[in-house]
Amino acid sequence: MTIALVDCESFYASCETVFRPDLKGKPVVVLSNNDGCVIARSIEAKQLGVAMGIPWFKIREDYLKKGGIVFSSNYAFYGDMSSRVMSILRSLCPKMECYSIDEAFLDMTDLASHYDLYEFGCYIRSVTKQWVGIPVRIAIGPTKTLAKVAAYQIKRRDLPSKVMIIDSHNRIDMLRSTPIREIWGIGSRLSHHLHGMGIDNAYALANSNIATMRKRFSVVIERMIRELNGEPCIGLEESPSPRKQIIVSRSLRSPITRVEEARMPLSNFVARAAEKLRSEYQHCQRMSIFIRTNRFSNHRQAYIADQQTFPVPTNDSRLMLRTANGMLNKIFRKGYRYSKLGVILDDCTLVSSVQGDLFLAQDTHASKLMQSIDQMNQKGARIFFASQHGTFSYPRNQQQVSQRYTTCWEELPTVS
DNA sequence: TCTGGGGTCCTAGGACCC
DNA sequence: TCTGGGGTCCTAGGACCC
Incomplete structure (x- = not known):
């Protein structure tokens, strides 16, 4: 198999700069929901030393003094930019899984025999940059986990081309220079355990005993080991299955x-x-x-x-x-x-x-009523239930929200 | 003063069944 | 004194991801 992971660079920060060319070259950060933490940083912001996930109030003063630009999160906007990127990727490689708002896996197995993978990767990058304005990285390998390793290596080596292919020639080298914590699926707990066992990098994990590791941890780690060795265990999910759980909290x-x-x-x-x-x-x-x-x-x-x-x-x-x-x-x-x-x-x-x-009467009025309310609200009405009404302390202010450039008529960008 | 929000998968162990 | 064995289903909690 040949899997490509396409991931957008500093996605939220990149979105914010697409319609604000004046911000080019400046540090840009995007904050979490209540302006709580930093969740995206432009390259310049990273260079300033802004850490991922740091509470905004801790760096605010210093960061602004240094000329940093800040945005509250604007998910309507990012979601729309994401679907633009995804539709380009789908047009280039129909076997695709939208993995997250800023990442997609492409199954390029069939394409691999017709195209030079490296050039194809460069092409993907240039097209998304030109058509949507978002820069992407393309990491290619025989399994999803190895593609993730390649993506880490692009960042680690700061490759200017932003395209990296893992194959049998460079695999060992790549694995050796990938710390255990950077492997897809290894979090803080597992990496702590593995370090304790003397397993410090992806190469050591790839060469550990599968049966022992499975017994000690779980089938998850077995799949990881196999994938690091080039054996695909995690398939591509082309059609998203319906959600099993919905959470709303603030x-x-x-x-x-x-x-x-x-x-x-x-x-x-x-x-x-x-x-x-x-x-x-x-x-x-x-x-x-x-x-x-x-x-x-x-x-x-x-x-x-x-x-x-x-x-x-x-x-x-x-x-x-x-x-x-x-x-x-x-x-x-x-x-x-x-x-x-x-x-x-x-x-x-x-x-x-x-x-x-069988024994409960179906309330057919309910679904019609809910449908009507949803339809009216979608058209701009504000119909709600009595218990929702009044003033309450949610949400906290989002101080620096950008325009919904692409999803709201009133907020379209103007060119002068 | 101020530290996000929304998901998935896996396992162990209890309850229950025959 | 001695109290089976094997299975399924469900749930809580852990770990991880972006």
Whole structure:
């Protein structure tokens, strides 16, 4: 097999600069949801020493003083830019998996016999740069895991071409210079264990005993070892399977102590989750809510959660709101300063494949009602449920949001 | 003062069945 | 004194990813 991993360089930061050529060459960072952490950095920002994931408040003053540019995250915009990149990739190689907002795997096995892979990689890069304005890296190998290794090596070696191919000639070299923590699927826990066993790089892992490692850890690591040795174990998922779980949660602007203060944000999260569920033509059978204190604060800590199973899968906002509020009343405990809460919908299934209940009357009005509400809201109405209404402390301000250049008529870029 | 949000997969162990 | 053996299903929690 020949797998190419195409990943966008500093994706969010790159998006922000596409329509702002004046920012070229300047440090640019993009912040997480509540302007909490740095989640994307331009090359110049990396050179300034801005660490990935660092809390914004810790570097803000210093960074701005040095002339750094900052953006709050603008997911509508990034999502649209992502789908533009993806459609180009699909046109070049139809066997494709959209792996994340800024990465895709391409199965180039068939193309490999007709094209020079390196040149093809360069072509992909030039086309996405020219048509969308986003620079990409192309990392090629016989398995997904090895393609990931190649992607790491492009960064490590700072290759100007941004194209790298792992084959039998350079594989050992590549693996030797890839630290264990950089392997796809090895996180902090596993890398700690492996270091303890004297396995420090990808080459050592590739040559470890599969049976022993599987017994000690799990089948996950077995697949990893095989993939590092060029044996494909992780397939390409061309058509995305329906989601199994939907989560909506946020940190609050300021901590809350009373149950009434939690009601409104929770209702909004539940309504949003139900909307997502319906937009994917799904029902869910189980709903959990959780509420927690700020894990970084010195105050007393608490994480409380509850869940409920519906007798019949549902996507009716009214039932879900009632259920969520009932659970909230049941679990809320006084004496804590809560700073985050959310809802999780589990056991999501397609409406079309749901088994009805013989003894419960089907509420056909419900689905029509929900459909009407969704349609009106999509057209710009603002229809919501009573428990969602009022002022509440979500979301925290996003101070520096860019325009939705590509998805909103009022915010199209102007050229003068 | 201020530290994101949303996912997936795997395993162990309990409950239950015959 | 001595109390089976083998299976499935479900869930919570861990680990990882972007």
